[in-house]
Amino acid sequence: MPNGSRVSRKSGAIQSQPCTIPFGAGYEYTPDFLVIYRTTLGPAHLQKPSLLVEVKPRSEWRANWRAWSTKWKAARRHAIEMDWRFTIMDEERIRGQALENIKFLRRYDDLVYDEGLSLEIIEDVEARGVVTFGDLLSRRYPEIHRAEGIGHLWHLLATRRLDCDINLRLSYNTELWIPGHE
Structure with a gap:
């Protein structure tokens, strides 16, 4: 360069x-x-x-x-x-909110999760089109594993394997989808 x-x-x-x-x-x-x-x-x-x-x-x-x-x-x-x-x-x-969300998600970027489970979550979202963070968390993680699930879903957002409207405040109501399928 x-x-x-x-x-x-x-x-x-x-x-x-x-x-x-x-x-x-x-x-x-x-x-x-x-x-x-x-x-x-x-x-x-x-x-x-x-x-x-x-x-x-x-x-x-x-x-x-x-x-x-x-x-x-x-x-x-x-x-x-x-x-x-x-x-x-x-x-x-x-x-603004987008910057706050990016700063929040940055801490999840380098975490490592089971790739097989990541692919299952991505396939689940792809099959459903759009799903809220809270609904996906409930479907994929029983109560005892909720904390791990929260980190895993934020990680998938931070690494852009899942997408959302970054301009809206992140919450359990955040809608998630597959990048490129907005």
Whole structure:
């Protein structure tokens, strides 16, 4: 990858300070995040390109846009070279329920569960189309194993093997489905 970029190809990931981009006479710029969207099934034109993101408070970028425009132009060129998009977001735009849910699910991402049971749960959801978290938990886990079941279902969401509307508060009423079958 050009310009020292080292980016994981993990689908559905958010990477902090993903690359360093040279610009101007000996300067370097490191964007805040790279959002790698999960790969969807279907034609290439429906694939969502990764998004290189700079986050700044609105008051700062409005006051400094001329001084920072050179590095942001370099970031846009770099993004185009990588088949990404580049955007600048203010902090207000990224705060909200989706961010809270992502932070909550992150703790379940690296947990390990029985793959056979994971496949059974996924098949169950696929057969039913849409199911609430609470209903799936009750169907798959007896009361004595509820705590393990909660972790397992959050893990399947965190690893994007199950999907939900990430913009809504996660709860027992959260509707789950198979990614790509919304």
